[in-house]
Amino acid sequence: MIFHVPDMSCSHCTAAITKEIAALDPAAKVTPDLTNRTVDVETAQTDDAVAQAIKTAGYDSTRV
């Protein structure tokens, strides 16, 4: 699943988001794209759970 995270602007943002998603699902594969400000997440978790993890990291996101 891919999320658009408009305020994700640097490697600190991607690290914070990756950390929160890893806390939700240690097996998740997280691929941030700073150019497009998206995060590609491979996980068995739900969209809502991943969006909540991104929110916990401090970012609003939209499922693309």
Ligand SMILES: [Cu+2]
């Ligand atoms: Cu940043």
